[in-house]
Amino acid sequence: MLKTRETRVEERKEEKRSEKRDRILRSAEAAIFLDKGFHAxxxxxxxxxxxxxxxxxxxxxxxxxxxxxxxxxxMGQETFDALKTAMSAGEKNP
Structure with missing residues (x-):
């Protein structure tokens, strides 16, 4: 099915929004919360x-x-994904 121009525009907007959300999360995590703490x-x-x-x-x-x-x-999802990957690697190489 061909996508309409409007659908492509909406998908691009959502992609940009998602990228911005990720940038905010990374900045908050690395530069601010882990460095200064929540209250500061x-x-x-x-x-x-x-x-x-x-x-x-x-x-x-x-x-x-x-x-x-x-x-x-x-951070919890990243930890879960890393553990899942490590566990599945361990199953392949006992």
């Missing part, structure tokens, strides 16, 4: 590190707590 971190610093405006950051995450939760979920 500010949404302004996170926005600056992610190269987005602070109001735009709030379009993605309603609060610092919501952003911290998203970072924790991302």
């Amino acid at each position: 971190a500010s949404m302004n610093e996170i926005a600056e590190a992610a190269n987005v405006s602070t109001p735009h950051l709030y379009n993605f995450y309603a609060s610092k707590a919501a952003l911290a939760l998203a970072v924790q979920l991302k």
Whole structure:
């Protein structure tokens, strides 16, 4: 099935939004939360590190707590994926 121009435009917008969300999460995790801690971190610093405006950051995450939760979920998923990979590698090479 051929995609319409509108569908391609919407897909591209969502792809850019997803990339921006990932950049925000990486910035919050690495540059701010792990370095300064939750209480010392500010949404302004996170926005600056992610190269987005602070109001735009709030379009993605309603609060610092919501952003911290998203970072924790991302880190948990990465840990789970790494363990799953290691376990499946161990099954192939006993």
